[in-house]
Amino acid sequence: MVGIYVRVSTDKQKDNYSYKDQQIEGKKFADSIGEDYKLFEEAKSGKSLEKRFEWKRLELEVKSAEISKVWVQDLKRFSRNVEKAEQMRKDIKRYGAELYIGGKFFNQDDSTEVAVFQIEQALAEKERKDIAEKCKRGLHLCIDAGNFCYARLYGYNFKLTGIIRKNGKPERKYYIVPSQAETIKYIFDLFVNAGLSLRQVCFKLNREGHKGWNGKKFEYSKMRRTLIQLEYTGNTKNTKNETIKSNVYGRIVSDELFDAAQRLMVETPNRSFSKHVNHICSNLIKCAECGSGYYYHKMGKWEYYVHRDYGQNCKQIPKCVSSVLLDELFSNLYICMMESWEDSIMLLEKKEYEIAGERSKIKTDVERLNHRISELEREKKRYKKAIADGIPAKEFVKEFIEIDSQIKEYQDTIIELNKTIIKKEEDIQQLLDEFAEENTERFKKAPNNIKRNMLAKLFEKIEIKENIITLHTITNREFSFDIKDNPLTNSIIQYEMVLPVWEG
Numbered sequence: 001m002v003g004i005y006v007r008v009s010t011d012k013q014k015d016n017y018s019y020k021d022q023q024i025e026g027k028k029f030a031d032s033i034g035e036d037y038k039l040f041e042e043a044k045s046g047k048s049l050e051k052r053f054e055w056k057r058l059e060l061e062v063k064s065a066e067i068s069k070v071w072v073q074d075l076k077r078f079s080r081n082v083e084k085a086e087q088m089r090k091d092i093k094r095y096g097a098e099l100y101i102g103g104k105f106f107n108q109d110d111s112t113e114v115a116v117f118q119i120e121q122a123l124a125e126k127e128r129k130d131i132a133e134k135c136k137r138g139l140h141l142c143i144d145a146g147n148f149c150y151a152r153l154y155g156y157n158f159k160l161t162g163i164i165r166k167n168g169k170p171e172r173k174y175y176i177v178p179s180q181a182e183t184i185k186y187i188f189d190l191f192v193n194a195g196l197s198l199r200q201v202c203f204k205l206n207r208e209g210h211k212g213w214n215g216k217k218f219e220y221s222k223m224r225r226t227l228i229q230l231e232y233t234g235n236t237k238n239t240k241n242e243t244i245k246s247n248v249y250g251r252i253v254s255d256e257l258f259d260a261a262q263r264l265m266v267e268t269p270n271r272s273f274s275k276h277v278n279h280i281c282s283n284l285i286k287c288a289e290c291g292s293g294y295y296y297h298k299m300g301k302w303e304y305y306v307h308r309d310y311g312q313n314c315k316q317i318p319k320c321v322s323s324v325l326l327d328e329l330f331s332n333l334y335i336c337m338m339e340s341w342e343d344s345i346m347l348l349e350k351k352e353y354e355i356a357g358e359r360s361k362i363k364t365d366v367e368r369l370n371h372r373i374s375e376l377e378r379e380k381k382r383y384k385k386a387i388a389d390g391i392p393a394k395e396f397v398k399e400f401i402e403i404d405s406q407i408k409e410y411q412d413t414i415i416e417l418n419k420t421i422i423k424k425e426e427d428i429q430q431l432l433d434e435f436a437e438e439n440t441e442r443f444k445k446a447p448n449n450i451k452r453n454m455l456a457k458l459f460e461k462i463e464i465k466e467n468i469i470t471l472h473t474i475t476n477r478e479f480s481f482d483i484k485d486n487p488l489t490n491s492i493i494q495y496e497m498v499l500p501v502w503e504g
Contacts, residue, residue, distance in 0.1 A: 001068065001069075002035050002037040002038070002068075003058050003061065004022075005040050005054070005055065006022040006026065006041040006073075007022075007046065007055075009043070009044075026039070032103075037071075038061070042054035045080075046076065046128065047080060048081060049087075049088070055088070059095075062091075062095045070092055070099050071103075072101055074102055076124045076127075078121075080127070081125055082121045089108065089117065143236075145247070146236055146245055146247040147247050147248060148248070149172075149174065149248045150231075153231060154180055154226065155177060155181050155184050156176060156250075157175060158173060158174045162398060169408075170401060176250050185252065186205075188253050188261055191227060198220060198227075201223055202218050228261075232253045232258065234246055234251030280331065281296075281305060281327060281455070282294075282296040282452070284459065284462050285321075285462045287463070288470075289314050304322050305321050306320040331451065362417045362421050365417055366414050369413060373407055373410050377407070383399060467482060469481045
């Protein structure tokens with residue numbers, strides 16, 4: 001069987017190395033030698049082998065002798081890195097398969113052919129670096145001219161002008177969204193003039209019904225980013241970090257108000273962005289009534305977690321909990337679950353179920369988008385037929401631009417959906433690797449900031465209400481502890497003791 005390896009650097013590649021062109025050539029080769037074929041397609045850079053999953057899958061099938069011949073259209077499709085290309089070539093030879101480049105057999109025992117291969121790979125690598133450097137220079141020119149724009153920025157939206165640029169993409173014109181602009185002005189006013197903290201600003205916005213991107217609630221973690229966004233003043237930064245006028249974004253806030261916000265943020269730095277956390281459970285535990293976290297506090301020899309908004313917006317008890325008690329409780333519970341074979345099986349089953357559901361949903365969305373693309377293609381054909389029948393082509397210019405723009409938008413959405421499922425699979429594999437018994441010792445020796453991150457991955461939700469702490473884990477377990485009647489002062493907590501409630 002022939003393994004046809006098809007690679008493009010991006011899904012938008014339109015030269016002679018497109019998916020379709022490579023597939024046609026590969027199928028012709030397989031038909032010419034009278035063998036079956038199997039396609040391996042991916043849109044990844046040839047710079048390295050990282051995340052080139054289709055190539056790794058091809059290697060596995062070559063290793064298992066299911067595939068005896070590997071075909072690539074060109075050395076540039078093979079790789080654009082001399083070191084990695086050598087590794088790939090030797091792997092194919094070691095597994096006893098034959099390599100065909102553009103239909104021609106590559107004899108790996110011939111020193112001349114190997115030398116030519118290495119020279120062409122060196123040229124391909126240099127070409128890749130030249131392309132990257134050219135893109136970088138183009139980006140810098142765009143930034144220095146004040147034409148740089150973000151994929152999306154709250155307060156602005158864009159519309160197509162109907163003009164097609166030299167790169168074939170439709171030109172966009174950005175405009176201010178009035179309702180979002182008013183919200184941005186309100187954020188600056190609350191922070192500068194009303195004297196509210198970032199957390200209070202976020203709480204007030206959500207309570208009053210202001211909406212962020214896509215109608216979602218505002219997040220405290222993004223408040224600081226909003227207040228330092230220079231584009232809201234109608235300016236931007238160039239490559240020399242100098243302030244210049246933006247040709248893309250209009251002014252929403254005044255320079256005086258923006259500068260006042262910057263001074264205030266320097267005087268009151270955002271503690272939540274600190275990279276060093278010296279306490280395990282800080283802000284992991286949430287109040288069931290108001291959603292505020294319990295944060296670490298120390299007074300003399302006493303250490304405890306205290307309700308952030310107690311006495312202001314919430315009267316939930318307890319006001320504070322011993323940090324020694326909770327740190328020990330959560331650490332021992334984590335270790336018990338990591339050493340539990342049942343929890344490992346439950347985690348695997350849950351994640352497989354989640355990813356299967358996600359795949360099914362994405363497959364449905366992709367089919368719907370592909371159907372819409374087919375409808376748009378048929379509509380284009382009708383316009384072309386009308387032109388062939390004698391109707392002036394200029395009457396359909398606007399329609400063609402709109403159709404091409406919609407098709408591109410749908411295709412980009414399909415690409416993003418496929419990237420989403422790949423990212424989820426990678427995250428799940430990483431979690432499964434970490435959630436293993438052999439990592440118990442690593443957890444015990446880890447500093448508190450690492451322990452906190454590991455606990456955050458295991459516990460989906462930790463709530464406290466009326467002296468009852470409830471923990472929901474990623475393995476569908478639920479634990480409840482009464483910290484008033486049962487202080488849990490023992491240094492070692494047995495696993496059987498912490499299973500009062502079972503779900504799933």
